[in-house]
Amino acid sequence: MLHGAEKEFEKKVAEHELLLHKVCRMYAANHADRQDLFQEIVIQLWKGYPKFRGDSKFSTWLYRIAINTAITGLRRKKDFVDSYEPANLPEVRPDDSGRENQEEQLGLLYAAIAQLNDIEKAIVMLYMEERTYEEMEDILGMSGGALRVKMVRIKDKLRQLTKNN
Amino acid sequence: MELDDLKKSWNSQPIQTNKNTNIMELIQHKSGGPVAALKRGFKAQMRIMLLMPLFIFIANSMNAEGLLKSILFWSYVVFCVLVVAFFYFDYRIATRMEVMEGAVKANLEKQTLLLEKRLRWKMIGLPIAMLFFILLVEVLPYVQHYKMLNTWHNLSPFIRFGAYAFLLLFQYVVSRRINERRFGAHLRHLKELVKEMQD
Secondary structure, three states: OOHHHHHHHHHHHHHOHHHHHHHHHHHOOOHHHHHHHHHHHHHHHHHHHHHOOOOOOHHHHHHHHHHHHHHHOOOOOOOOOOOOOHHHOOOOOOOOHHHHHHHHHHHHHHHHHOOOOHHHHHHHHHHHOOOOHHHHHHHHOOOHHHHHHHHHHHHHHHHHHHHHO | OOOHHHHHHHHOOOOOOOOOOOHHHHOOOOOOOHHHHHHHHHHHHHHHHHHHHHHHHHHOHHHHHHHHHOHHHHHHHHHHHHHHHHHHHHHHHHHHHHOOOOOHHHHHHHHHHHHHHHHHHHHHHHHHHHHHHHHHHHHHHHHOOOHHHHHHHOOOHHHHHHHHHHHHHHHHHHHHHHHHHHHHHHHHHHHHHHHHHHO
16 A cells, blocks of 8 residues: 555544544453554554545544444453453543542443443444434444434433442 | 433543554554454465375375375365365455444344354365265275275274264264354354344
């Protein structure tokens, strides 16, 4: 591939790096697993990049590959987030005292998300990222109706899970 | 806790990123995914199968002329070529599984379908390969003289065919167990996710 394409790819991925880290945080429990997943996603993005023709938004394409890789493209390890074990939960880095409550809430949310299945995790993440239902349909391949029904169920489930903790 | 109330916190959450991430350095690494591992395995198996007849030829180079006239040797060469073709077919399936840019649901369906197809072919291919050798062992002594095969043919047909039946059954059980151990949990996980998306 041409050097120019490499530069272009590097620039685009760098622009969306935070998004990739959010996917990794969603699907991997600890720092090492997140690094592995991040690397795997970047490799898959690079493999698919020559075929990206811009039919969809770059972020939509990127979400598809990132979620597909997180769900099916990495060897499953026992220590991937799969249960509500405080030690397994992604750490929330403390910032300042004013954010403590917010951090605590997010910590609880991640703890609850850890108990969802891979598809529910993807739906929650896209919802929280304020993606439109049309974009979610494009990424996940589910109908808008099914997504809305799932979202209602997931909200109920998370409400229950956070109530219990 | 309401999900919608947390959107603001979610979007301003501090995410630990590696400030020195070198994207171009990352893509130089080999993929650690299960499909990439499968592909590496198929490549290695193809190389071994292609080299096997060569090793046999070198090991028997003192009797090269006899070896080149041996039906058993040439049958083995044909067998190796067929196995390489089989692994190449597997390799192509794995390459298709590697494409991740489709929508998540379509990708999961594709992964499930291709993995099932591969396992089905493996379950069909192995007994066919064994039947090929059984046929060879049974027919060859009538065409060419092999001391070992003649000894085997002196045994009662009940013992010989009983042994073949046992081998086929043993192969079937072992293949199933290996498939279950290597791919069973992954395949069930994929199917569960596909079902989840269909609900």
